[in-house]
Amino acid sequence: MQVPLSRDASKWQAIAREYADEYLQPHEVEAELNDGVLPEDITARNKERAIDLGFTAIDVPKSHGGLELPMESQVAIWEQLGRVTNALSWCFPEAQSWMFDACSADQIDKYILPMVRGEHKDCYAITESGPGSDISGLEATAVRDGDEYVLNGEKWYVTSGNLASFFWFQANLPDEDDEALFLVDQGTDGIEIIANPKFSHTYASHHPTYLFRDVRVPVAQRVGRPGDGMSFTHSWFRHERLMIGARSCGAAARLIEEAMAFAQGRIVDGAPLSEKQAIQFMLADSVTELYASRLMTYEAARAADRGDDVKAQHSRCSMVKLYVSEMANRVADRAVQIFGGRGYMRENVAERFFRELRVDRIWEGTSEIQRLIIARSLLKRGLDGI
Numbered sequence: 001m002q003v004p005l006s007r008d009a010s011k012w013q014a015i016a017r018e019y020a021d022e023y024l025q026p027h028e029v030e031a032e033l034n035d036g037v038l039p040e041d042i043t044a045r046n047k048e049r050a051i052d053l054g055f056t057a058i059d060v061p062k063s064h065g066g067l068e069l070p071m072e073s074q075v076a077i078w079e080q081l082g083r084v085t086n087a088l089s090w091c092f093p094e095a096q097s098w099m100f101d102a103c104s105a106d107q108i109d110k111y112i113l114p115m116v117r118g119e120h121k122d123c124y125a126i127t128e129s130g131p132g133s134d135i136s137g138l139e140a141t142a143v144r145d146g147d148e149y150v151l152n153g154e155k156w157y158v159t160s161g162n163l164a165s166f167f168w169f170q171a172n173l174p175d176e177d178d179e180a181l182f183l184v185d186q187g188t189d190g191i192e193i194i195a196n197p198k199f200s201h202t203y204a205s206h207h208p209t210y211l212f213r214d215v216r217v218p219v220a221q222r223v224g225r226p227g228d229g230m231s232f233t234h235s236w237f238r239h240e241r242l243m244i245g246a247r248s249c250g251a252a253a254r255l256i257e258e259a260m261a262f263a264q265g266r267i268v269d270g271a272p273l274s275e276k277q278a279i280q281f282m283l284a285d286s287v288t289e290l291y292a293s294r295l296m297t298y299e300a301a302r303a304a305d306r307g308d309d310v311k312a313q314h315s316r317c318s319m320v321k322l323y324v325s326e327m328a329n330r331v332a333d334r335a336v337q338i339f340g341g342r343g344y345m346r347e348n349v350a351e352r353f354f355r356e357l358r359v360d361r362i363w364e365g366t367s368e369i370q371r372l373i374i375a376r377s378l379l380k381r382g383l384d385g386i
C-alpha cells in the first residue's frame with residue numbers, strides 16, 4: 001500500500017530502504033542489549049555509508065554544495081529510516097536548510113558545513129524544568145558584556161548532548177527585552193551535566209540536563225538578530241514534526257508487516273492466527289490508519305515544496321505530528337497484542353517500538369500542544385486558511 005510518489009522520491013525511497021535493511025536493521029537487537037551502543041567499527045561504517053549516499057546533504061542548499069531535495073523526497077528517506085528501532089538512523093548529523101538562512105557565513109563554515117561532512121553533531125537546548133511546553137516562559141538568560149554574551153540557565157532533555165560538539169541554546173536577552181538563539185561549543189567553561197536520567201528507549205544518544213553558569217560566548221555566536229531566535233526554532237519544529245510523521249509511517253509499516261508475518265505463521269486451534277477475525281480487524285485498522293497517515297504526511301511535504309503559506313504549513317505539520325505519532329502508537333500496541341508474550345520481549349521489534357514511539361507524542365511539542373496550535377490556527381484563519 002503505497003501513495004504515488006515522484007520519480008525522485010521513489011528513487012530516494014529505494015536507496016533509504018536498502019540502507020535501512022542492510023546497514024541498520026541487522027544491528028537492532030545488539031543495540032537493544034548493549035544500552036543502544038554498537039561496536040565503533042559498525043557505527044563508523046553506518047555513518048560513512050550515510051554520508052556517501054548523501055543523507056547529510058539532503059536539506060542543504062545547492063549553493064552550499066548540498067542536494068536540496070524536495071521535502072517529498074526527504075520524507076521518503078525518513079519514512080524508510082523510521083522502520084529501524086534504537087535510533088540507529090541517528091548515526092549521521094542533519095544540517096537543515098533554515099540553518100543556512102539563519103547563520104552568518106562564519107557560523108556556516110564553523111558549525112553547519114562540518115555537519116554536512118559528518119565532522120560535527122548538534123544538540124538543541126530549549127526545554128527547562130519550569131517552562132516545558134510553554135516555551136514563551138523560558139528563563140535562561142544571555143546578558144551582553146562588551147564583545148561577549150554571558151549565558152545562564154538549566155536545560156533539560158538535551159538529546160544527543162553526549163555525542164554533540166555544539167549546542168543551539170535558546171535564551172532571553174533581559175537587557176535588550178528580547179530573545180535569541182546561540183551556538184555554544186561543548187566544553188566551554190561553565191557548562192556542566194547535572195543529571196543524565198535513563199529513559200524508556202535504549203538509545204546511544206542520551207538526554208542530559210545541563211547547567212550553564214556564566215558561560216561566555218563571543219557576540220558572533222548569536223544566531224541572527226535579537227528577536228529572531230524563536231522563528232528559527234519554529235523552522236526547526238516544522239521540519240522535525242514532519243519527519244516525526246515520516247518516521248512514524250515507516251515504523252507502522254514495519255510493525256504491520258512483522259505482525260502479519262507472525263500471524264500467518266503462528267498456528268492456534270490448528271489454523272493460522274491470521275484467520276481469526278479479531279486479529280484481522282487489528283491489521284485492518286492499522287493499515288487503514290497508515291494509509292491516511294501516508295497521504296497526509298506526503299501532502300504536507302508537497303505543500304512545503306509548493307511554497308504554501310508558512311502559517312498553513314505550520315498547522316499542517318502539527319496535524320501530521322499529532323495524528324501520525326498517535327497512529328503509530330496504536331499500531332504498536334496492536335502489534336504487541338498480536339505477538340502475545342513474544343511481543344513483550346525486548347528482542348521483538350513490537351516491544352521496542354511500543355516503548356520508542358511513545359515519546360513522539362511528547363517531544364517537539366506534546367499532542368496537547370499540537371492541538372492548541374491547530375485549534376488557534378483554525379479559529380484565526382478558518383478552515384480554508386490552515
Ligand SMILES: Cc1cc2nc3c(=O)[nH]c(=O)nc-3n(C[C@H](O)[C@H](O)[C@H](O)COP(=O)(O)OP(=O)(O)OC[C@H]3O[C@@H](n4cnc5c(N)ncnc54)[C@H](O)[C@@H]3O)c2cc1C
Binds near residue numbers: 126129133159199366
Ligand atoms: C526523550 C526526550 C528527549 C527530548 N529532547 C529534547 C531536546 O533535544 N531539546 C529540548 O529542548 N527539549 C527536548 N525534550 C523536551 C520535550 O520537548 C518536552 O518534554 C515537551 O515539550 C513537554 O514539556 P514538559 O516535559 O515540560 O511537559 P509539561 O509542559 O510539563 O507538560 C505536562 C503535561 O501537560 C500538558 N500541557 C502542558 N501545557 C498544556 C496546555 N497549555 N494545555 C493542555 N495541556 C498542557 C502536556 O501536554 C503534558 O501532557 C525532550 C523530551 C524527552 C522526553
